Amino acid sequence: MGKIEDLQVINGEGYQLSVLDKVVATARLNSVWPLPFATSCCGIEYMATMGSNYDLARFGMERMSFSPRQADLLIVAGTISKKLAPILKQVYEQMAEPKWVISVGACASSGGIFDTYSVLQGIDRVIPVDVYVPGCPPRPEQIIDGIMKIHEMVKHEPMRRRYSDEYKSLLNKYDIEGNEE
C-alpha cells in the first residue's frame, strides 16, 4: 500500500524510462496534504486518527495544511450549517488542482440527525465529494479506510482528467469555475 506496485522502470546507461502518469501518481500518493475542516465530534475522531495510535503520518500525511492553497485533500468532518456553506465552498475553490474531498460522518454526508432549517443537508450540495465515510462519528479505522479509498483514486488519477469536459461540467454543476487549459 502506498507504493505503485506496477510502476515499471527501465534502467539504461544514463537514462531511466517509465510512465509519467504513474511516476507522478506515486509522488502524489505518498504526500497527500490534508486540510482538516473539522467542526464537531467527527473532528475529535479525526484528531485521534492523526494521533500516534492510528498515525496518519505513515501515509505521508503528517503535514496538516491549514492553508487551502497548499492542500490536496479537504477533510470535512462535522456538521456544516447553511451559514457556513459559502465559507466551505470558498475554501474548496481556493485549493489548487488536483484536489480531493472526503466527507467524514453522517452530518457532513447527509445532514445526519440535524434535519433542520439551519443545517446543510450534506456538503455535496455545495462542493463535489469523492469519498463518504459513514458513522456518527466514524471510528478512526473508518476514516483511514476512507483515506485509503482516496489513495486509490490518487493512484489512478490520469494527468489529463482535471481538464476533461466531464470534470468541468461537474464543477459547473456546483457553480465552480474549472481549470483553463
Added chain:
Amino acid sequence: MKSKLSNEMVIEEIKSHFGDAIRNVEEPYGFLTVEVDAAKIHEIISWLKSEPSLAISFLTNIGAVHYPDNKGNEFALVYHLQSMTNNYRLRLKAHVSLEQPEIKSIVDIYSGANWMERETFDFYGIQFVGHPNLTRILNEDSMDYYPMRKEFHLEDATREDKDDRFFGR
C-alpha cells in the same frame, strides 16, 4: 439568600403606577409573571430600572413565543428581568399581533438588549421599533422566512432520503 422583595410588594407597586396597563398576573412556581400592554412595555421596564425601591435593573433575556391560535395576539414577547441588589426576578409578557408585530425597542434602556432583540427578530420577525441595527444575527442573511413561526416546518424541506410516513411529515 431570601429576597428582600415579595411578589405582593412588587405587584402592588406596579399596579399603583401602571394599573391600566396590566392585563393578567400569574405566579407559576412562585415566579411573578405580569402580562402588560405592548405599548407600555418600554415605559414599565424603564421605570422598574429607575425605581429605587425595586431596583430591577438587569435584563436577563428577551424571547418570544408563537401562539398561532391566539388570533390578534399571536406573539408573546417575554422579558426576564432581575434585581441584583434585592435578589428578585420578574417576568414581563406582552402580546403583539401577526399583522403588526411591532414593539418599542428597549436598547436605549439596556444596551444588552441589542442582540437579544436581533435574535427575536431573526426567529420570529418581531419588529423592534427604534433598534439601531435590526438585522439577522444567527441565521444566514439570505434566509427569507422566520423559522420559529409555527407555520414553517422545523425540518429541512430539501432533504430527500427520508420517508415522510416515518417522520411525521
